[in-house]
Amino acid sequence: MPKKPSTPSQSTPSQSAHHPTHQLSDAITQLPGVGPAVAEKLHKRDIHRISDLLFILPLRYQDRTQITPVSELTYGEDAQVLVTIVSTGIKYGQRRMFVMETQDDTGWLTIRLFQFGKQQTQHLTVGTQLLVYGQAQINSGNQRWAMMHPEYQVITPQQPITLTHALTPVYPSLLGIGTKKIQRWISLALNCLHHEPLLDLPEPIRTTHQLPDLNTALIAIHQPHVGQSLDALLSPDNPNLVRLVFDELLGKQIALLRQKIAHQSENALAFTLNHAVYQRLIASLPFALTGAQGRVIDDIFSDLQHNKPMHRLIQGDVGSGKTLVALTAVLQATANGLQAVIMAPTEVLSEQHYLQAERYLAPLGVSVAWLSGKATAKQRRETLAAIQSGEAQLIIGTHALFQADVIYDQLALVVIDEQHRFGVHQRLQLRDKARSGDTPHLLVMTATPIPRTLAMTFYADLDTSIIDELPPGRQPIETLLLPQGQRETLINRIQHIIHAGQQVYWVCPLIDESDTLQAQAAEIVYQQLSASLPDMTVGLLHGRLNSDEKTAIIAKFQANEIQLLVATTVIEVGVDVPNASLMVIESAERFGLAQLHQLRGRVGRGSAQSYCVLLYQAPLSDNAKKRLQVIRENHDGFAIAKADLDIRGAGEILGTKQTGDMHFRIADLTRDEAWIAITYPIAQHIVAHDPVLADKLVNRWVGSSQHYADI
Template sequence: MPEGRCLNSHGKVAGLDELPVTTLKGVGSRNSEKLAKIGVRTVQDILFHLPFRYQDRTRVVPIGSLRPGDSVVVEGEVELADIRFGRRRSLLVRLADGSGALTLRFFHFSAAQKAALRRGSRLRCYGEVRPGPASYEMVHPEYQSLSEGESPAVEECLTPVYPTTEGMHQLSWRAMAGRALALLQANPAALPEWLPESLLQRFRLPDLAAALGYLHRPPPDAPQDRLISGSHPAQQRLAFEELMAHQLSLRETRLRQKRLDAPVLLAQGNLSRPFFARLGFTLTGAQQRVLQEIAQDLAQAHPMMRLVQGDVGSGKTVVAALAALQALEAGHQVALMAPTELLAEQHLRVFRQWLEPLGLEVAWLTGRHKGKQRGQLLEDLAGGRIRIVVGTHALFQSDVAFHALGLVIIDEQHRFGVHQRMALREKGGGSAVPHQLIMTATPIPRTLAMTAYADLDLSIIDELPPGRTPVATVVIPDSRRSEVVERVRSACVAGRQTYWVCTLIEESEALQCQAAEEATRMLQEQLPELRIGLVHGRLKAAEKEAVMAAFKAAELDLLVATTVIEVGVDVPNASLMIIENPERLGLAQLHQLRGRVGRGSVESHCVLMYHPPLSQNAQQRLGVMRETNDGFLIAQKDLELRGPGEVLGTRQTGEMQFRIADLVRDQPLLDEVQDAAQLLLEQFPERVAPLVRRWVGDRQHYINA
């Protein structure tokens, strides 16, 4: 059946994306359920499910030429078969071909199997060569018995090995891929080539069907090293098309945004002028440039969607405050949303300090507001009496309504789900959509920004305010804990303040808090002369706030904390940070934590106290922290070492789940991908939607946020 023509209900050749896997002979309902678990539902999905390595069964290799680590086909005569009783009972079969001899070792075997492997019988085997006690060995090789004079044909192409799921054998994958390829060969129109010939030639790309055929059935001389690394032109062809589809879907989102109506927020200056007069410091050139970009966006009749990146301490908050003032001057409301209460409280304090002297009340809304207090707050928001509100995810709950929401500021947006962002966007009231200003102190590598955030305009605050000192970082084992404790004593006795950060690999907040409580007890015993505070995620907000306020007021010398202090805490007198078990955290998170010190003019230090032994990856990551304070370099290394899902945060990686492309490996393609996407939009707009549907499919809703 697969080799025949498959027609849809309109009598046309059915697309392979329309044909369920059960179209293929041998794939029943049970197997289709297993395949659905890994997202393989159609014949097209089978074709895009590529092998991750290959076996060479295209030639018989002389036993005398074998090397350890080779996976090869050998053929020979059994010289002896014997059962050995050692630590484990095993069947040893000696196979020779005239050029040398090899031992086949079986731990699981039957009496019938031993009888079949008698002296003088001929075998063809496939397996991995390993050193053995007396000669090279293959453990549990695949084998077939050969009759006298028989020499069956070897495979004509490399044998693919597919990523699989429980209950799906490699033989099944090979059979399915073979039938899908036969179906494609019989019906080339069933998998249309959406990239035009001119574009294929310009970017030197093979056609789609040829690339798929090559990758599922490579010729014997195919360069396996390139296939395994993903750098073969056939793989790059598919990665190029997939990256292009994602790029186009984000551009479509951007164009849709531009067609929406937003309030025109013109800068009046009646609030920003007195704000500047009271500020007490001058903005950096980078801050002024970004402010100008935001001001121009807010003055447009379509919604701003701008991402502001700035390294730790670069001054994003003052930029956000000035953007808020422009919206307030134009008579609209502003909502600032942060992912944690601690960070939201920090913004609340700063905004009140800056804006209340201008006669602006800053309201506060979290999940803790209940009853009459909450009811009054919601009434005032809906009536327009509250003009600026700071809060957590509580801001987008269904009962929260605004009178005229003009600007939404979202801090550390990658910690929010896509639907949460959409919910705030829909609170503009009437037909207008509020402008969105998104801030992150996690610098996003250019690769990710080009791919995951192509629907946003990007501003970078790439200059630190004067007076910020680089933090010197050391990496030491926890066997030197007593030295570290002494270092803390010296710093605090000298009038400086210190953070001691406890991390645990477990997700359990309870265990993290327990670790911090134990560390506090230990430090209180060893440093009785110091005033020590503790803050963690399970403290009530008021308790947390009291401890943080005491630390900021220098009423505490040492603050023991979990990673809740990662963002939002500003204590210029803190000049030393100890991070326990830093190997358990990503680079971006370590960089955020380290950014809590070095906020004053005194030289600051960060001690990364790890628990040996360190993996090679962990050594590399901690080495990067020791060598640089550049957040963008750190983010790039984080991307290379941990991948995009981790760098962006796991909640919002719907758009990052590539089937074939790899953002680290395929970085060199991105500039050409952008050019190709633009060409397709301009010259072949009718091909955009089917291309996006092929690669993004039902994940499009993630990208439309």
């Protein structure tokens, strides 16, 4: 049945006929109720000016424009009713509650309040009229309509019924700031907007892409007209939402493109290529470079010859030879009498880089230093002195590389491995270590392939090179799914593999037992496998071991003194054992796709056929089924990354949730993928031809955090 409209007087529209007392450009602290503590919370959400409030979008909408008779309530749907209290009482059960039996002309409604005080019970008396908004439910006992803890307003001659003229938006709470306060502040911002429209995109752009103007879109989202479908309002195809997505993508892309131009205006030391030392390195290798490695090296060498800093991203799948490519760049820096650093996210990976650099570069006369956390005080002093004097030409380490006491002689090249694991400020600090006044060349590497749309949005300031070939002789790794019930069969298979001279990884997600996660802990698995395989040497590697212990265990595994290594994800990157041909991943359903792909890449580095067994605990969630199916069916890192983007979203793939890098307020890079490619050339055009609009868009969407791209 249709809902009957109510006839009581309606409230006035929220936009005031008077000129507002605030301006959109005012600081958020100008609003009532925004003191220093609240302002700090808002700043954490990139809300600094009143205009920023306009881009907090409603989670949902409430229809408080009419009153619904009790008899026309719909189960599970929100509604507003006008009722009179017939009886009240406090009831005790599992929870203490205040219960009111109410009615209108059409039926009965039970109202239950679980949180109430003495003052409420004194005011909510028989005969009191209430305007109530809540979700309609059914009493299990008497089958009457009921509402649990609804919002209500006591109706009196002094406080008559007031209905809204538009659907009521419900906003997300922000760090403890309630949705009601946010609603009031946004209402004030909208009042400003009516008198002070925001600068919009040129009309030809809006017409071409059938977009409403920005101010109309904002008003339509915050103050939608009655009669609109709630599903349509919340749909990603809502043209008003699309208009905001379009605007945000432009703002972020313009900021990155401007950063790229800024990089190009900086000075760097141009390298004179030393082809002789490069050829000596290539001749010393026990293998030939792939064509893809050669192409990427050409890109890098071309960049290094210019006095503008290189900003290049190398994408390459696990085992594609990114590190060797980076070492060729390092060799050119040292051949020019300059210093280079390689920064890795973990001590284990930094040590692997150190060993690889010692193997390939030390014979060519390069002095390699490892700034290790396990160094003694004396060793650290000696290393720091060698760095400051220039005696150390290549310095390898983790975040320790940018600590205050690390002073470089002439830092000219920065290589960052698995760059998404580092925060913006860490990268900035390392770049600022250059003493010459010139900006170091920057080379960042990732084995987490980045879909093209993400690269265009997050890395528009970087030139990208892709290593899309694996070394010759590598066989595809066969990936198998195995339920926990077949564990014994797997252990028997491991015996055969080890007897054949091969080695095995067994990776667990936790160190200690956890009832919550129901996952086997590494220590327990180690004990079980040691008992099941008494003739084999089983090792245990996890993050709680100190650096010396980790190094010793890895060395034993590399020397085949340990045949089966039980480990946590500490071996996700950096451990290279060509003789390992089986990777078992315990509780594989608990890992993300990128991690599964990285772990699988620890095997398949020799000539033997290699396998990855994903040991899972049934039943699997839908997402877990998708992940395991994707990893079983795909070996292409880009296909896996695309699937990961679809399942998890960009923030987790790129590490931006942890590092504080660029994030999006409205756009969703999975949902809005098609718009990324459309907005990119428009952003390029605006940067080149409309600096005023470019300023406004960057200020609107990036503001004080514009430094996020400054790497």
